[in-house]
Amino acid sequence: MIGDRHIAALDQILELVVLVNDDMTRSLARAGLTVSRTHLLWELRRHGPTTQRDLAAALKVSARTVTGLVDGLETTGFVSRQPHPTDRRATLVTFTERGRQTVEAMEHGQQEFAHLLFAEMPAERFDGFTAGLGEILDRLRGIGLAQSQPGDDR
Template sequence: MSEDRHELALGMILQLVVVLNEDMTKSLERDGLTNSRAPVVWFLGQNGPMTQKELATAVGVSARNITGLVDALEATGFVARGPHPTDRRATLVSLTALGDKTARAMDRDKAELAELLFTGIPERKLDAFVDVLGEVLGRINRELERLKEAG
């Protein structure tokens, strides 16, 4: 039955989600970060200094929550708050030297993980893999859209 093959494939994806999450959490812990704080450092590393409002939108959390995350990252030395050049209501959050070093380490870790996972996989198979992954991503995104509209 093809249903069994489909459930097998989904089961493997779910397993991958679990172990990948475990692996990345361990890696972040070594850097002194948590799953919630890491994206803040990462976005700042990609886009440079941002207001808390922009960070909240990028990371997808509430204003209250970004205050807490930036508090924690400031207390542990990853980011610094500074004045916004034109808007005196806003705070500009930027990476410290430690934060910048950590952001670059995250980039490096991601590249290393990609190598660990895929080095030596035949190109033909990798093509099919990426192809199926793209299709699956599209389907689940459409499903999420549908759910959002339905409420």
């Protein structure tokens, strides 16, 4: 049976989602990025120079959508298209210097944010927190509401 404490916990999760999303959206906008464009940059960081077809598969979007994202990132100087070394029909999307520096700065910001949120939390509480989040994510994945993220062991 769902009790008031379960509803209160869900309310806290929803508030956390809103706060983190608002902060992320503002931060990305300052860098001239959107969430979708940033997702593409993270995939490029993860895989290195990549074809648009592979980016579309990784992002689970259409080729047309990726073309629009890459066009926008190329226009703003974050990525460039290079000839594929072995496939004349394909091009590789790769970082420009601006794109590489931006992703490195985002990684640094992510580390600082994690430190701000978790550094002072006692280890036992932190372990319980991450275990609980893992259970929630597993449950959501089990009903098809969440996707595994890079680095997940699941």
